[in-house]
Every structure is written in structure tokens, then in C-alpha cells.
Amino acid sequence: MSSKKSREIDKIADTIRDLxxxxxKPKALIDAVRELHPDASKKDIARAAFLRAILSAEFKPEDTQALHDIASETRNEDSD
Known part of the structure; x- marks a missing residue:
């Protein structure tokens, strides 16, 4: 992954953390993220959600399951 793409994933992950x-609901969060990052693919959002889940696990374990669900649902939509 390029450093530009990595920075974009980091920005999306920060947006996910804020929202x-x-x-x-996963769809509501994905829609909200897309409003702020209209060029983000579902794959980018899924990557960012998994990143945020990993980073949040240590500090906000109550949010980890919701983030994992969002990442999983987004990833599953890509495979449909």
C-alpha cells in the first residue's frame, strides 16, 4: 500500500473514530464516512474500520465490537 493510500486510510479511520x-448501524456509519470521504471505496472504509478496531481495542474495548461489525459488513458487501 502506498504511503498516500495509507495516509488516506488513517484519515478515514480517524473519521470512523469520531463518528x-x-x-x-453499520450502513449509517458507512454513509456518514462517505459524506466526508466521497472518494473512499468500501474496501478503504473496511480497512480503516479494522485499523480503528485494532487501535481502539486497548483503549475503548466497548467500541471494538461495533467497529469490527462495521468492517465485517463492509467487507462482506464487497464480496457480493
Whole structure:
């Protein structure tokens, strides 16, 4: 992954951190992320969500499951 792509994934991950709450539905979060990152692919959002889940696990374990669900759902949509 290029450093430019990596920086974009980091930005998307930060957006996910800011928008994600334990009760948010994956589709709602994906739509909100896309409003701020219109060029982001579902794959980019899934990568960013997995990154955020990994980074959050240590500090905000209650958010980790919601982020994992979002990343998984986005990834599964890509395979459809």
C-alpha cells in the first residue's frame, strides 16, 4: 500500500473514530464516512474500520465490537 493510500486510510479511520458509537448501524456509519470521504471505496472504509478496531481495542474495548461489525459488513458487501 502506498504511503498516500495509507495516509488516506488513517484519515478515514480517524473519521470512523469520531463518528462511531456502539449503537450506530453499520450502513449509517458507512454513509456518514462517505459524506466526508466521497472518494473512499468500501474496501478503504473496511480497512480503516479494522485499523480503528485494532487501535481502539486497548483503549475503548466497548467500541471494538461495533467497529469490527462495521468492517465485517463492509467487507462482506464487497464480496457480493
Amino acid at each position: 462511531a458509537t456502539p449503537d450506530i
